[in-house]
Amino acid sequence: MPSPETALSGEPESLLAVFGWYILASVLVIGFVTVSAMFLIWWERKVSAHMQSRLGPMRVGWHGWLQSIADALKLLQKENIIPARADRPVFWMAPVVVFIPAFLAYVCIPFGPRLIAEDLTIGLLYILAITSVAIVGIFMAGWASNNKYSSLGAMRTVAQMVSYEVPLLLSLLGVVILTQSLSMQTIVESQAGIWFIALQPLGFLIYITAATAEVNRTPFDIPEAESELVAGYHTEYSGMKFAFFFVAEYTNLFTIAAIATALFLGGWHGPLLPPVVWFLLKSYFIVFLLMWFRWTFPRVRIDQMIGLGWKVLIPLSFLNLILTSLVVLLLQGGSAGGVS
Amino acid sequence: MTEITHIPPPLGLEPGAHEGEFLINMGPQHPSTHGVLRLVLRMEGEVIRGVWPVIGYLHRNHEKIAESRPYSAFTMFSDRLDYLASMNMNLGYAIAVERLCGFEVPERAEHIRVIMAELNRIASHLVWFGTYGLDLGAWTPMLFGFREREQIIDLFEMACGARLTYSYIIPGGVTEDLPDGFVERARAFLRMMPAKLREYDDLLGDNVIFRRRVEGIAPLDTETAVALGVTGPLLRATGLRWDLRRDAPYSIYDRFDFEIPTGTTGDCMDRYTVRMTEIRESLRIIEQALDALPDGPIQGKVPRVIRAPKDAEIYDRTESPRGEYGIYIVSDGKPQPWRLKVRAPSFSNLMSVAPTSIGLKIADLVAIVGSIDIVMGEVDR
Numbered sequence: 001m002p003s004p005e006t007a008l009s010g011e012p013e014s015l016l017a018v019f020g021w022y023i024l025a026s027v028l029v030i031g032f033v034t035v036s037a038m039f040l041i042w043w044e045r046k047v048s049a050h051m052q053s054r055l056g057p058m059r060v061g062w063h064g065w066l067q068s069i070a071d072a073l074k075l076l077q078k079e080n081i082i083p084a085r086a087d088r089p090v091f092w093m094a095p096v097v098v099f100i101p102a103f104l105a106y107v108c109i110p111f112g113p114r115l116i117a118e119d120l121t122i123g124l125l126y127i128l129a130i131t132s133v134a135i136v137g138i139f140m141a142g143w144a145s146n147n148k149y150s151s152l153g154a155m156r157t158v159a160q161m162v163s164y165e166v167p168l169l170l171s172l173l174g175v176v177i178l179t180q181s182l183s184m185q186t187i188v189e190s191q192a193g194i195w196f197i198a199l200q201p202l203g204f205l206i207y208i209t210a211a212t213a214e215v216n217r218t219p220f221d222i223p224e225a226e227s228e229l230v231a232g233y234h235t236e237y238s239g240m241k242f243a244f245f246f247v248a249e250y251t252n253l254f255t256i257a258a259i260a261t262a263l264f265l266g267g268w269h270g271p272l273l274p275p276v277v278w279f280l281l282k283s284y285f286i287v288f289l290l291m292w293f294r295w296t297f298p299r300v301r302i303d304q305m306i307g308l309g310w311k312v313l314i315p316l317s318f319l320n321l322i323l324t325s326l327v328v329l330l331l332q333g334g335s336a337g338g339v340s
Numbered sequence: 341m342t343e344i345t346h347i348p349p350p351l352g353l354e355p356g357a358h359e360g361e362f363l364i365n366m367g368p369q370h371p372s373t374h375g376v377l378r379l380v381l382r383m384e385g386e387v388i389r390g391v392w393p394v395i396g397y398l399h400r401n402h403e404k405i406a407e408s409r410p411y412s413a414f415t416m417f418s419d420r421l422d423y424l425a426s427m428n429m430n431l432g433y434a435i436a437v438e439r440l441c442g443f444e445v446p447e448r449a450e451h452i453r454v455i456m457a458e459l460n461r462i463a464s465h466l467v468w469f470g471t472y473g474l475d476l477g478a479w480t481p482m483l484f485g486f487r488e489r490e491q492i493i494d495l496f497e498m499a500c501g502a503r504l505t506y507s508y509i510i511p512g513g514v515t516e517d518l519p520d521g522f523v524e525r526a527r528a529f530l531r532m533m534p535a536k537l538r539e540y541d542d543l544l545g546d547n548v549i550f551r552r553r554v555e556g557i558a559p560l561d562t563e564t565a566v567a568l569g570v571t572g573p574l575l576r577a578t579g580l581r582w583d584l585r586r587d588a589p590y591s592i593y594d595r596f597d598f599e600i601p602t603g604t605t606g607d608c609m610d611r612y613t614v615r616m617t618e619i620r621e622s623l624r625i626i627e628q629a630l631d632a633l634p635d636g637p638i639q640g641k642v643p644r645v646i647r648a649p650k651d652a653e654i655y656d657r658t659e660s661p662r663g664e665y666g667i668y669i670v671s672d673g674k675p676q677p678w679r680l681k682v683r684a685p686s687f688s689n690l691m692s693v694a695p696t697s698i699g700l701k702i703a704d705l706v707a708i709v710g711s712i713d714i715v716m717g718e719v720d721r
Binding site: 048051052053054148149152155156218219221295296297298299300301302303304 | 362364385386473476477478479480483484487543544547549550552553701702703704
């Protein structure tokens with residue numbers, strides 16, 4: 001496979017090959033994202049059902065495994081309803097703006113030693129930057145709906161994202177300091193000996209907490225708090241536009257689990273099984289953990305949540321950062337004879 | 341004592357009357373207004389500046405209907421007042437008619453009534469437990485609460501065939517005798533329940549997020565509560581040991597040994613604790629009633645057409661799961677009441693929302709409305 005640099009400087013065949021690879025990669029990513037989101041929706045329903053002494057979907061296919069497909073078909077047939085006083089172009093754009101970043105983030109997710117769409121040198125930064133764009137879409141949805149509940153949901157989202165983006169980034173910086181790299185593949189490769197969860201336990205906990213808030217899941221599902229705001233920013237959405245929000249939500253859920261796997265749980269490293277299986281197993285375990293939270297915990301209040309972000313998580317992540325830097329500095333000082 | 345200020349709409353409701361504030365309409369179709377309660381909120385961002393409960397969306401005119409129906413027919417309407425505790429509603433009405441007309445109730449029927457009323461109290465509190473979890477964003481308690489309630493409903497179905505509107509307790513006794521196997525199943529339920537209550541506390545009551553959501557929210561002092569006419573678990577949560585089963589005994593409640601749980605501050609956490617302890621006490625009452633259950637008739641001497649004495653009136657009150665449930669009947673000697681008035685506990689309890697929620701957040705309002713345990717069927721009647 002030619003790299004983009006040689007392709008752009010070289011002959012037309014390699015240029016074609018590069019574009020071909022990009023198209024293949026995007027098809028693979030879209031395919032995986034959609035299938036994974038559908039699987040997660042079905043799985044969440046099953047997990048929640050069994051936690052609540054129910055069975056969950058049982059009718060469509062074996063133990064209801066076709067349920068998500070049936071639901072997708074139903075959503076496709078739904079009438080396209082736009083509130084009379086909505087801001088139409090923005091209302092149409094919002095689901096797309098939420099969905100596209102969710103799927104773009106998969107460019108840099110390392111599923112295996114060679115199974116990555118593009119191992120950018122700033123991979124981690126890219127993922128975090130691109131997933132932040134989704135806030136704009138959520139705010140657009142809340143604003144364009146012209147509904148007070150939606151607006152409240154959108155305002156809450158912004159407050160929440162601002163509070164939790166910071167500890168999320170800071171908690172990952174510890175890993176970056178350890179590996180001296182932002183490339184996802186390098187980070188995974190450097191965990192061949194020891195997983196970073198052992199070196200960064202605090203960072204992992206902060207990341208999981210902040211990430212739960214980042215994808216708006218219980219106990220931090222404040223922007224869509226059903227019992228307070230009906231459905232928050234997507235109250236007015238139905239049919240396929242709603243499906244876009246829904247798929248984006250589950251895509252993001254897998255994204256944060258994949259980041260946690262790549263940065264803390266050794267990525268695709270593991271004995272016997274092929275690397276990609278290990279990566280998926282670890283990621284789906286993190287997803288299961290988040291589902292477990294959701295079906296066990298009540299919801300925190302907005303001020304408590306923002307207080308937790310600013311007063312607990314950010315100081316803790318700074319502490320984690322300082323400790324990591326000090327240790328790395330001391331170790332380097334021992335080997336290289338001081339840092340200039 | 342909190343000053344009770346109640347600005348009736350439309351005062352303070354004009355758009356733009358308050359800088360930076362907006363009105364939001366919560367209900368009658370909203371996930372956490374428990375049916376069709378409508379709350380008009382004046383909000384400043386997330387903070388509540390004014391609350392006006394608007395009721396009447398479930399008004400079915402039960403009190404007026406009673407004036408054109410024979411006494412025995414109103415039992416079916418009383419089912420539909422507080423539909424989560426139909427047994428207690430039946431019981432209150434039956435006792436009012438019995439006292440008005442001087443009917444005797446056989447011993448066995450009295451015991452069955454107590455068993456049913458207390459089972460229904462537990463079922464009602466279980467629904468509250470589940471929906472309160474739902475209000476606070478936890479889904480699983482709802483399924484857990486309904487799982488145990490189902491067993492109570494099955495018991496009721498055994499006894500009278502109905503699962504929601506029982507019409508089981510009628511003036512003079514009960515409609516049917518307990519079927520074979522009822523006592524054994526009820527005892528099995530009593531044995532199973534304490535472990536489940538511990539499970540509920542593990543899942544919700546002891547959860548740190550839950551506690552931080554409800555502790556210190558909407559404290560209510562006894563004086564304000566009494567002034568507002570608040571009764572039931574809400575009043576007991578303020579620290580006043582007031583329960584009609586003990587303080588104005590009806591039926592045969594004076595024979596049983598049970599505690600009346602109270603709280604201290606009257607906040608949402610106290611309301612939770614009081615209700616959960618009440619379930620335990622109700623279990624004790626049922627156990628004693630099952631032990632003492634005598635043989636004998638289940639229906640006293642009641643004429644086919646009940647006629648109350650001329651120019652008689654009665655106000656009879658019983659302790660429903662939500663508080664003081666009163667039936668006021670004025671008779672002019674005809675087979676129908678001349679006037680029937682229901683004192684619904686949820687209606688008075690609802691009045692405590694506005695004074696306690698000003699200055700709190702919309703999420704707290706959900707916690708407060710949920711902790712009151714309103715049933716709109718009873719509020720609107």
